[in-house]
Amino acid sequence: GNSVTQMEGPVTLSEEAFLTINCTYTATGYPSLFWYVQYPGEGLQLLLKATKADDKGSNKGFEATYRKETTSFHLEKGSVQVSDSAVYFCALRRGANSKLTFGKGITLSVRP
């Protein structure tokens, strides 16, 4: 079946540090890949997505590239801010109407 594996957390960084959050997946075919973010007290929001191999999703300074050869979709940001403190979930979906399969999520705390 489909699955998503995220690196263990939590992660604590200083402001302006470089961020990488690893995500790998197992799926048949060609899933779409997503990063969702949950800020404190809010619901899940789509951060970025990629729908085919070698696509790069980007938003709010975050980037992730769909790597078919390594089945990965690692999230990166060059300089994190305190406002980036949140829980980040990697997910995949096979088909426009299909369910999302999520990883465990990782809590990021950015200190001033």
Added chain:
Amino acid sequence: EAGVTQFPSHSVIEKGQTVTLRCDPISGHDNLYWYRRVMGKEIKFLLHFVKESKQDESGMPNNRFLAERTGGTYSTLKVQPAELEDSGVYFCASSHLDRANTEAFFGQGTRLTVV
């Protein structure tokens, strides 16, 4: 445009009681999904409605969970009787039907605590 709304935001009930969660999707979204996150674990799929029909209920944990979407608008998820392991955050999401690359919009979730 209003987003996905879930009610209540928090619920604390005793083991054996009944709880009903409600989700109001974005108007015009035929797809409606329920998910659950147990503390520290991944968000797991529960079920998927297309309009008022259950398209996929493979994630429903057992027959103590009953979901409905009468009229294809809002949905309810009833847990009866609740058990301790039902505690977690229940998320609802909605999206347009059959649109390539459509985005699923999530509600804020209902935090259920069974004591």
